[in-house]
Amino acid sequence: MPRGDRGALTRVRMKSPTDAQPWEEIYRRDGRVFDSPAPVVHHVAEVLREHGCRRVADLGCGSGRHTVFLAQCGFDVIGIDNSPTALRLARTWLAHEGLRARLALADMRRPLPLRDGAWDALVSTQVIHHALRDTVRGTAREIRRILRPGGVLFVSVPSGMDPDETFRQVEPGTFVPTSGDEAGLPHHIFSAEELSLLFPGCTVLELDQIGGRIWALLAVRRLGHRRPAGAAGRP
Numbered sequence: 001m002p003r004g005d006r007g008a009l010t011r012v013r014m015k016s017p018t019d020a021q022p023w024e025e026i027y028r029r030d031g032r033v034f035d036s037p038a039p040v041v042h043h044v045a046e047v048l049r050e051h052g053c054r055r056v057a058d059l060g061c062g063s064g065r066h067t068v069f070l071a072q073c074g075f076d077v078i079g080i081d082n083s084p085t086a087l088r089l090a091r092t093w094l095a096h097e098g099l100r101a102r103l104a105l106a107d108m109r110r111p112l113p114l115r116d117g118a119w120d121a122l123v124s125t126q127v128i129h130h131a132l133r134d135t136v137r138g139t140a141r142e143i144r145r146i147l148r149p150g151g152v153l154f155v156s157v158p159s160g161m162d163p164d165e166t167f168r169q170v171e172p173g174t175f176v177p178t179s180g181d182e183a184g185l186p187h188h189i190f191s192a193e194e195l196s197l198l199f200p201g202c203t204v205l206e207l208d209q210i211g212g213r214i215w216a217l218l219a220v221r222r223l224g225h226r227r228p229a230g231a232a233g234r235p
Ligand SMILES: C[S@@+](CC[C@H](N)C(=O)[O-])C[C@H]1O[C@@H](n2cnc3c(N)ncnc32)[C@H](O)[C@@H]1O
Pocket: 021, 023, 024, 034, 059, 060, 061, 062, 063, 064, 065, 066, 080, 081, 082, 083, 086, 106, 107, 108, 109, 124, 125, 126, 127, 130
């Protein structure tokens, strides 16, 4: 990692209060939300090693459990989230472990602040579904854009809504909780087929259901896809 990038937090000004989302409040109230990596991410780290990955983006890193774990594994990691409090918690955790990773405040509903084709892998657990369907598709395009050919992506998303929650449907497949911690935050619920088709130009390596309520997709960006024009100044 270039020395100047170490620990750098890219500050992206939020354009309007509607950019805020309930997770900011959750992190302010509860502090670090998850203490250990999701078990599947141990397997993901193995797959990343097998594919020769070094630079890994953790999209929606939250308080940092996977950013910390992947940095411990020796990857060069950037954690991205649009909750400033989550990034502060992640930064504190990294410092406590004596680890270095970049952290960027950014909204996945907008272009990601990462260069085209510059990343070997992207990991995103329980994040990209937090938007309306077309926006989720835009995020998926961004994920593909930043991956190098042969780069690996791992995303997990819910395969259903929590039956104990109350919610309303706002478009086919997208639900907004009307109470609870995530009230107001859209949840797009994928079928296995929709998820497998979300990343054209990528080959699905694994698509599994975890614990009955989560889809986990591992895919690799195919070689030979044209690399879009560069975006200078981004990591
Ligand atoms: C369920 S948490 C998962 C956090 C982390 N991936 C993990 O597994 O511990 C969802 C995360 O997505 C982030 N998030 C939600 N909407 C976002 C957006 N539009 N842009 C960036 N991050 C977002 C939240 O701040 C939160 O950290």
